[in-house]
Amino acid sequence: MSLTTESSTNFWLTRPFSERSTQIFLGVLLAALALVTILHVAVPPDNPLHVGAYTVNLFGKYLSYALLAVAVDLVWGYLGILSLGHGAFFAIGGYAMGMYLMRQIGDRGTYGHPVLPDFMVFLNWDSLPWFWHGFDMAWFAFAMVLLAPGLLALVFGFLAFRSRVTGVYLSIITQALTFALMLAFFRNEMGFGGNNGLTDFREIVGFDLRSDATRLGLFLATGVALALGYILCRAIVTSKLGRVSVATRDAEARTRFLGYRVERFQLFVFVVSAMLAGLAGALYVPQVGIINPSEFSPIFSIEIVLWVALGGRATLYGAVIGAILVNYAKTIFTGVMPDAWLFALGAMFVLVTVFLPKGVAGLFRYLKRRKREEQTTDPDHQHTPEEASA
Secondary structure (H helix, E strand, O other): OOHHHHHHHOOOOOHHHHOHHHHHHHHHHHHHHHHHHHHHHOOOOOOOOOOOHHHHHHHHHHHHHHHHHHHHHHHHHOOOOOOOOHHHHHHHHHHHHHHHHHHOOHHHOOOOOOOOOHHHHHOOOOOOOHHHOOOOOHHHHHHHHHHHHHHHHHHHHHHHHHOOOOHHHHHHHHHHHHHHHHHHHOOHHHOOOHHHOEEOOOEEOOEEOOOHHHHHHHHHHHHHHHHHHHHHHHHHHOOHHHHHHHHHHHOHHHHHHOOOOHHHHHHHHHHHHHHHHHHHHHHHHHHHOEEOHHHHOHHHHHHHHHHHHHHOOOOOHHHHHHHHHHHHHHHHHHHHOHHHHHHHHHHHHHHHHHHOOOHHHHHHHHHHHHHHHHHHHOOOOOOOHHHHHO
């Protein structure tokens, strides 16, 4: 092998593409995106196979939740940090996108003010707050989608990891963080719409949010973001950074004894995870059409952890499976028996904990291992060249 080929193979960002699990995940995701697009565009609306705009929007919401679950799995599965506050990073990214969408309304709002959003006019504000400036520009708003949650995670993580806060204490602090932010964003004087939040969006980068084409475009953009986020996380966990993170998860004191500055690794991974959560929130808001303080709710952050636990911790693709399964079940239950959803969610978590402690992904691994063992013990089984070499 030439030096050029070897160096490109060892580049950390390209390493995930050689993994079979990544190839399968990207293949399934690409096929799902293509199938939904074809069924939405090419199949007539009166056909039973047609996927309507509402369903496309719903699938887009599922994919944004899947990206959020991947972000949580990165810190919980590979770093050992049970974050009960990732809903805060998700909501901050959503608010950054919502502020941009509100500025795009202009004088088309209910009160016709060219600069101030409707809720500010209603509250008799006479000028735009300083932290709203710049959100009329797409590049600035999209940068804030990543930088705002990343900066919060940087400050919070620096203080927490430097003080060596770990375990359940760190989980409680992350939950306290999101609860404090929820209370703050509920206040009208904060300038984020108070209890009602931000809504009545009209367009994004010049495209009408109410058009089917824009909804499809947002769905595809969310799918691409999920693929890129997954690849980035797989690249991190398969690199030296990922190996040190796993070592920190399993034996933090021993990792420190070997000379690693553990808090630096923890901080970097935590910030990357927060930025991915912010991106998920930014993709969620234009598809749902609203962002309010309920996204900061600690219950939502706990629900995210349930997605990851059900799908399979420390697998990444399991987090995607868990997020989609739980939210699909939530859609069904809230439509049929809305009062029973929380009971169903609790029952689902108990059943998974008892019968599938490693989640759905763990079940896949178990079945694959059983099949391999049966093939190994079967005297009539003809080994393939790959099995023989293994």
